[in-house]
Amino acid sequence: MVIVVIGAAGTGRHTQGYMLMRKWGLTHIALRDLIYAAVEEDSDLGREMAPDLERGAKIPDKLVFELLNRHLSKVNFDKGVVINGFPVTMSQLTALQSSLGNLGIKIDHAVLLEVPLDESIRRLSGRRNCPSCHVGYHTAYKPPSVDGYCDDCHKMLIQDEEDRPEIAQKRIEWFQETSAPVVESFEKSKILRRVNGALSVEAVFRTISEKTGIEKWFAANN
Numbered sequence: 001m002v003i004v005v006i007g008a009a010g011t012g013r014h015t016q017g018y019m020l021m022r023k024w025g026l027t028h029i030a031l032r033d034l035i036y037a038a039v040e041e042d043s044d045l046g047r048e049m050a051p052d053l054e055r056g057a058k059i060p061d062k063l064v065f066e067l068l069n070r071h072l073s074k075v076n077f078d079k080g081v082v083i084n085g086f087p088v089t090m091s092q093l094t095a096l097q098s099s100l101g102n103l104g105i106k107i108d109h110a111v112l113l114e115v116p117l118d119e120s121i122r123r124l125s126g127r128r129n130c131p132s133c134h135v136g137y138h139t140a141y142k143p144p145s146v147d148g149y150c151d152d153c154h155k156m157l158i159q160d161e162e163d164r165p166e167i168a169q170k171r172i173e174w175f176q177e178t179s180a181p182v183v184e185s186f187e188k189s190k191i192l193r194r195v196n197g198a199l200s201v202e203a204v205f206r207t208i209s210e211k212t213g214i215e216k217w218f219a220a221n222n
């Protein structure tokens with residue numbers, strides 16, 4: 001079972017991807033984690049990617065695809081896999097399909113989390129972080145006990161540049177434009193599962209589980 005979870009910033013795909021891992025024992029694959037791990041391990045690819053990662057520059061597709069390809073070749077697909085936040089572009093989709101194809105594996109379900117633009121912006125623009133201990137807060141959903149200050153170390157909380165409303169909106173629009181052909185391709189292959197991400201975390205998770213049939217699959221494979 002291979003499930004892909006994609007969605008714009010603020011749709012909760014991070015949370016849902018990790019819930020699929022915890023609840024159903026799926027192996028969780030996120031490119032960002034792979035890149036950080038490669039740099040940490042100081043592998044040959046990690047060394048090539050480190051300068052771009054440090055500068056916050058875009059890491060060349062060629063390196064990222066090679067990293068993903070190597071990682072996938074070591075994954076045990078028998079336990080199921082969730083690929084989180086990838087693919088968004090057509091070249092990413094082609095690279096993923098080719099890597100999986102070489103292993104005789106295909107994507108079973110592509111979950112697209114959909115949240116109205118204003119709600120996504122509300123979610124993103126309420127995020128606050130502690131610059132010292134890196135704990136995350138949210139002005140509406142997870143407020144600190146003293147407004148604007150970290151509960152643990154009492155430092156003043158900051159808002160990431162990318163979570164400012166106007167930048168958040170651009171990120172969401174970028175995702176919608178960029179992913180449109182990928183979503184269309186999933187739709188044609190009849191593996192697209194549209195999920196309303198505006199509901200509660202638990203309701204979204206139930207919908208994903210139902211639409212992918214993961215519960216039955218889990219019972220049959222464990």
Ligand SMILES: [Zn+2]
Binds near residue numbers: 130150151
């Ligand atoms: Zn703190």
